[in-house]
Amino acid sequence: MNNASKIDTNWTKIFNKYPILQTIKDEGKYIITAQQIKEFWEPRLMTKHDHSVNRPQIFIDNSLSILPITRGSYIIGAMDLYHDFALSDREKVFDSTDSMPVSSPAFIESIDFNNITSEATAINSIYVSDILRDFLNEPTLLPTVNGRMGAGSFSFSVNCLSGEDTSLLVDVSNSQIEIDGGYEGTNSLCLIEAKSSLSTDFLVRQLYYPFRLWTNKITKPIRPVFLLYSNGTYYLFEYAFEEIGNYNSLKRVQYKKYRIENDVITLQDILEIPKRIPVVKEPQIQFPQADSLERIINLCEIMNSDNKAFNKYGIAKLLQKSEMRKDIVIELSYKGFG
Incomplete structure (x- = not known):
């Protein structure tokens, strides 16, 4: 189980144990302690929702977000964060x-x-x-x-x-x-x-x-x-x-x-590039599509710097494709992306 799935699972357990949804409905907020979260997993990881799509699924389904309010407690509510x-x-x-x-x-x-x-x-x-x-x-x-x-x-x-x-x-x-x-x-x-x-x-x-x-x-x-x-x-x-x-x-x-840009690129440099690149036949496999070349390059950078494997769900969450959380995913056939 990857970290994202583990966080989703543990937050669901927390919501099942504590009256979070009912308290928010009645009072507009729920205060939870780091100790309560730690019963299930590390609070630092459980509360790191840097982007809206990083929120656990139970937060997304109920339009909830979380904020730290002291060194040992957090507020959960339907907040626009x-x-x-x-x-x-x-x-x-x-x-x-x-x-x-x-x-x-x-x-x-x-x-x-x-x-x-x-x-x-x-x-x-x-x-x-x-x-x-x-x-x-x-x-x-x-x-x-x-x-x-x-x-x-x-x-x-x-x-x-x-x-x-x-x-x-x-x-x-x-x-x-x-x-x-x-x-x-x-x-x-x-x-x-x-x-x-x-x-x-x-x-x-x-x-x-x-x-x-x-x-x-x-x-x-x-x-x-x-x-x-x-x-x-x-x-x-x-x-x-x-x-x-x-x-x-x-x-x-x-x-x-x-x-x-410290290096000056000349026209000759550009003309030399095609001569150094071998042409190979495209493989007969499914290939991912993207509407942003910047995101493709950014994904390669992250995978290289983090030095860890990503599956298709991890990539979807990383790049904030929230619609892919509903199992509308690109099938990647390369090893390590399945």
Whole structure:
């Protein structure tokens, strides 16, 4: 049983043991402790729902989501916790064809810009190449905060998914957060959340909790930034919360795509490529179809960096094809994909 199936199974057991659905129906929320979750499996894994499709099936079926509120407890409810990267169905945010080329310092040898395998290295890359300075329009930026820390105490409202104009009040008291990168400039503090997989949406908490913590700590404006990296392209999204106490007041401020290109490609280089590629006959087997070349490349990157096998259900969940959870799947005949 893979992790996704194990998480689904164990959450179903938890819902069967505790009156979660009835309590949410009566009170709008259910508070569950890490100790209760740990009866079945590791809470850190059971509650890591970074994208809407990562939620266990029983959450999806009942339009539920979960948030940490202390170091040892969580709130479950019909909360609107996720935000799409694209502003509309027409916006192709992960089309890398119009990315802005930049160069890195010639003396940098410790970063292989052609083989970025971690979020930390991706963040270092946009810092040393001045991508971050250009994106934020901050001539001076220095790394100041990162890693795990307490979120402090604050309250906020979050929209409910009940079909009505309702919201839920959430109180947070020192829940643990993790900041992938924090860079302070003359005029602002930028807090970065980074991912190496291209996804359609993200958990707003990853930006909101750090934003609330540091808004209470310093006087400079806080600039939440989401960084996605794949196939040599850095996708940067800057957001702002229009109402500090409103989780769903997130608005995109700007969005840019960059590519680090230190090598100059000549016409002769391009003409030589076909000469070096052997032509082989296509195999007579079923072949996966995709509407995004960027996602195909991103999947290969993830499989290479994670060094683990994926079956077709794992791939579907990873790439957020939620409709494939209903067993409408692409049959892959290659070994390791069945």
